[in-house]
Amino acid sequence: MRLTAEQQGEATVVSIAGSVDALTAGEVMSYFEKLVSEGATRLVADLHAVDYVSSAGLRSFLGTLKAARQAGGDLRLAGAQENVQKVLAMAGFTSILKTYPDSEAAVASFA
């Protein structure tokens, strides 16, 4: 699993590649926490290179979402593959956070 962050307009886009599972969720969570603490609260998680997310992965998204919103920002998801989208839907996450087909659309939503 790899993480890279890039400022795009109003938002900080974090590209995640690989699996977000119990093994890597902690790393994802602390990566986002660090960004929020540095003032980057408008966050886009670009998931197009994520091939797998388990409930542990969702935990890190929920934690980030709470931290960002409490700081006045938000976490928005972009480009989730079909399987990842299924997991988000099954957990009811699609009703509590916004998802976009790609990171451009997600970034634009912050404008």
Next chain:
Amino acid sequence: MHRLLQQQLESSVGSAASLPPAWQRFLDTVDAAYSHADEEHARFERELDELRQTERMLHYSEEKTLALLEEIDAYFEADLTGHLTYVNSRFCEAVQYSREEVVGRHYRHYTDRRFIRKIFEAFNTIYRTGEPQEGVIFSLLRRNGDTGYTEANVSLMRDLDGKPIGFRGILRDVTENLRMEAELRKAKDAAEGELEIGRQIQAGFLPEHLPQPQGWEINGHFRPAREVAGDFYDAFLLARGSMMGIVIADVCGKGVGAALFMALVRSLVRAYANHNFSQNTIEVIARGQARAATTLAHRSALVAQGVIPATSSVLKDAVLRTVTETNDYIATNHGKANMFATLFLGVLDPASGLLTYVNGGHDAPVISGGGINKVRLDPTGPAVGMLPDMEFKVHQVYLEPGDTLVMYTDGVVDARNPRGGFFGEPHLLSLLARPTESAGALLQAIDDDLRAHIADASQFDDITMLAIRRTAEFEWEQQERAKDTHGDRLKLEISREATLENLPVLREFVEDACLQAGISEDTTFAFKLAVDEVCTNIVTHGYAGLTPGPIEVTFRKNAQHVAVTITDRGHPFDPDQAARPDLEASWEVRQIGGLGLYFVHELMDNVRYWSDSARGNHLTMIKRLDEPGSSPEL
């Protein structure tokens, strides 16, 4: 006497002082001798006295003993061969022979054939062990031909060296006691006779054979109370064998009356059920079953959403009418008897597992499966037969593969141990929650527990149970374990240390196995995620505080199913007990816990967990392959 001699000597020879010294010495010697003889004599006299005294005492003692022997109950002494050597007068009175006639004869002349052997054996035991025998009962034959009964305490007689020389016995007449006991027994037998009639009526109305539709197991268990209590269970086919009626009931009252009323209720239910599931109903059901077969997997969801398939209204109506008609018949035609019954009637569609039921005030049956008690079928109306026009409601529930429905009467939970403690509903529920191999094994396990609980206490109420089990897809999985991989069956295994680093390895194993088995992408993804979630829990919770042990994943496939079993040796944990996440909660309050297991249940058609200390924790999940509709919408 020597003093007399001295006096004579003195008178003839003068004063003693004038005697010559030789005489004086002689007299002294004589004197000493006499003095010694006196002492001897005194001692002899004393000893003689003592002897006389002893003799008197002995004589007195013997008289006293003999007197005692005459005063107590009949008494005998016999030699080692059984010939009587002494009998007291009471004995003589008892047998109506004189002492002279009795002494020297063998005991067998005074008892009848049945007891000769018994007495011989008693003597033999006493001789062998040296221990007395108490309460030896035998007959005493009298001269006039009458027979009396006596109870004897017999012991061994020994001589001074301790050598056995014979037997002595004290007899107590028990003729009257035995006669009274016999009369009591006769009276009791008469009462038992009535109970026995009631019991036979009751037993006669329990089904000899229970129908066993394919894919279902049915077992009944009935243990009557000493006093007939009127419980019954019943299972019968309806609508040309396409449906099965199941009944458990507890009729009020006890004895023959309760048994007859039970027979009435049982016949009414059967008759009304047959009528209500008549030709017309059959056709509607048959159409519904044909339609339902294609949408089987959606049924639970439809019922849960309150969208009931069309056939179920026909079923509901037929079941409801059966109960109301039975209620009205009893209340109207037998109202004066004030009889009623708690009664559960269910009609099962074996094809789909749909159970349509009315519970008339009966202990709520339990549906258990996957190691938990899933649901209780609470009363939907009052007990049957109290008043006409009572309102009953009809409910429906699905029995899933592996589910067991257990119906029971209050005799189970109210069974008391010798200290008065109830068996209790919580204990019963804990037994029902255990995973079981079969309906019969489950009832047997409960009955074993009941027997141990009741022990030697009285069983006051009938103990009645009926269990219906939808045989599980797990059975296939269990059978597969014993077999090798061949034909259309496939078995693959992996074992890894329970660490987060191994989670991707285990996921890949499942993915590869699915690929090898030619399983669809959706199902593959479902297994990959479910296995990952279970293994994550094992790593983070199962082995929490322990050195990580193994996680074993076994993948099995046949033509219809895929089953994956995950085994670990961490802390036992039941995924069924985990709280369901609130998927509707807003982001502020949304908790993440339990989500993984929620996924597992969502993704799989059936999940079962069991645990034992010897073989570890096992979780088996199954997905059906042959029903496209069975995959949950993702």
